Amino acid sequence: MHYLIVDGHCDSILEKVNKNRDLRINSKEGHLDFPRLLKSGVGVQFMALYIEDHYKPYNSVIRTLELIDILKTEIKDLDYVKLVKDKNDLNNFSNDELKIILAIEGGEALAGKIEVLRCLYELGVRSLTLTWNQRNEIADGAYEEPNGQGLSSFGRSVVSEMNKLGMLIDVSHLAVNGFWDVIETSQFPIVASHSCCRSLTEHHRNLSDKQLKALAKNGGVIGINYCPDFLNKNPHNADINDVIKHIVHASEIMGTEHVGLGSDFDGIDCTPKGLEDVTKVPNLIVALEREGFTSREIGNIMGNNFLRILKQVLK
Numbered sequence: 001m002h003y004l005i006v007d008g009h010c011d012s013i014l015e016k017v018n019k020n021r022d023l024r025i026n027s028k029e030g031h032l033d034f035p036r037l038l039k040s041g042v043g044v045q046f047m048a049l050y051i052e053d054h055y056k057p058y059n060s061v062i063r064t065l066e067l068i069d070i071l072k073t074e075i076k077d078l079d080y081v082k083l084v085k086d087k088n089d090l091n092n093f094s095n096d097e098l099k100i101i102l103a104i105e106g107g108e109a110l111a112g113k114i115e116v117l118r119c120l121y122e123l124g125v126r127s128l129t130l131t132w133n134q135r136n137e138i139a140d141g142a143y144e145e146p147n148g149q150g151l152s153s154f155g156r157s158v159v160s161e162m163n164k165l166g167m168l169i170d171v172s173h174l175a176v177n178g179f180w181d182v183i184e185t186s187q188f189p190i191v192a193s194h195s196c197c198r199s200l201t202e203h204h205r206n207l208s209d210k211q212l213k214a215l216a217k218n219g220g221v222i223g224i225n226y227c228p229d230f231l232n233k234n235p236h237n238a239d240i241n242d243v244i245k246h247i248v249h250a251s252e253i254m255g256t257e258h259v260g261l262g263s264d265f266d267g268i269d270c271t272p273k274g275l276e277d278v279t280k281v282p283n284l285i286v287a288l289e290r291e292g293f294t295s296r297e298i299g300n301i302m303g304n305n306f307l308r309i310l311k312q313v314l315k
Contacts, residue, residue: 001295003285004093006044006303007278008223008260009103009172009194011267013047013071023074031265032278034081034098040278043093043303044084044310046127046193047071050105050267057136060108061116068102068123075100083124086166087314090307101310103127103170103193107138112154114161126314127168129193130155130178133205139178142204148175151185159185166315172205172223172262179211189219189309194262196230197249203230209253216254219312221305223262224250226275240274244287247301256297260306 015021015030026035037045049071055063075081081098084090089099102124109128110116117128131141138155140148151159159182162169169190171179182190192215198206207215207222215222224246225231228238231246250259265271265278274283288298 003041003299004043004303004307005041005281006260006306007042007265007281008046008191008221008262008306009048009105009225009267010045010263010265011048011050011105012265013067013074014050015266016074017067017070024078030277031263031271034075034078036278038080038096038098040281041095042098042278042281044090044099044101044307046101046103048103048105048129048267049109050132051108056108057111060106061111064104064109064120065123068120068125071100071102072124084126084310084314085124087311090310090314101126101168103129103168105129105173106132106136107155107158108132108136110137110158112137114157117158117161118165121165121167125167127170127193128158128162129170129172130158130174130182132173139181140175141173142175144175145204148177150175150177150181156181156185163187166313168310168313176208176211179207180214183214183218186218188313189221190215191221191223191306191309192262193223194225194227194264195222196225196227196246197253200246200249201230201233206230212250212253216258219258219309221258221260221309222250222254223260223306226263226265226271227268228270228272231272235270238272240272240280240283240287242272243275243284244291247288248291251297251301256293256300257305259301261302
C-alpha cells in the first residue's frame, strides 16, 4: 500500500551551505537530497533554515535571507520540486512531485520585529520554530531550563500574527513555560516538529505526557525525532525499534491522529540503526505493520496528520 510521507524537519540546506553538497544530485553523502526524497516516497518535506550561533543576534536576519535565497536557487530548475505557499498547493500529490515547506528554526530571524515576520511570510516562509535552545526575543529555549521563562509580550504578538498570516507554530526547542503559553495563546493547532517522549527518554528536548496530552487537545502533532540521544538512554544502541517505541507511546497518550515524523536528518550527527538516511524511512511502515497498526493509523503517522494540520493553518 502506498502512503504519503511528510517529514516535519530536516537541516539539509546547511549541507549545501557548509559542505557545498548539491541537493539536486542523488548522492550517498548526508541523509537526504531531492532525488532520494522523491524515490523514498516523501511527498512533503519541511526544510528548516537554522541560524548558527555565530550569526546571532545581529546578523540573524541577513543569514535567514541568505538561506532562503540558497534554497530557492537550489530548487529553481527542478520542475518536480514545488514550494508550498497555501493550502491549495497541498490538494494533489503524485509520485513524481515533491513539495517543500519553507521553515525557520529560531525566532532570532525576526530581530524582534513583527514587520520582519510579515516580510518572511511574503518570501514563502510558512513555519517558524519559535526558539532554538537559547533565549531570544520571543521566549526561552530548552537550554534555559529548569528556570526557563515563557512567551514575552513580543512572543505573544508573534503567535497572534502567525495565526493571522496562516503560519505553522512550532514549539520544538521551547522551554516548558513557553510551551504552555503557546497552548494558551494560539487559536490554531501547533506542532512539535522534531521531538520525542520524555517518559521514555529523559532529555530536555522531549515532551512530557502532560505536554503530549495538551498538544493533542490543541489538535496538534508531534513529529518523532530520529536523534539517538532523544530515543534511548544509551544512544549508541538506538535503532529503528526505538523510533517505533516513541511512536507507540505518543499514540497511546495522544491518539494516532496526532503523531508524525520529524527526522532531523542532516541536523543530527548519527542516526538510529535502520534509519541511516531517507531511503530507509519506508522501513518504518513495515515496522508499524508488524506492531499492529492499521493502514489508516499508519497513513496518519506517516504523513496525513501533518497534512491535516497544514491545511487547517495555511491560508
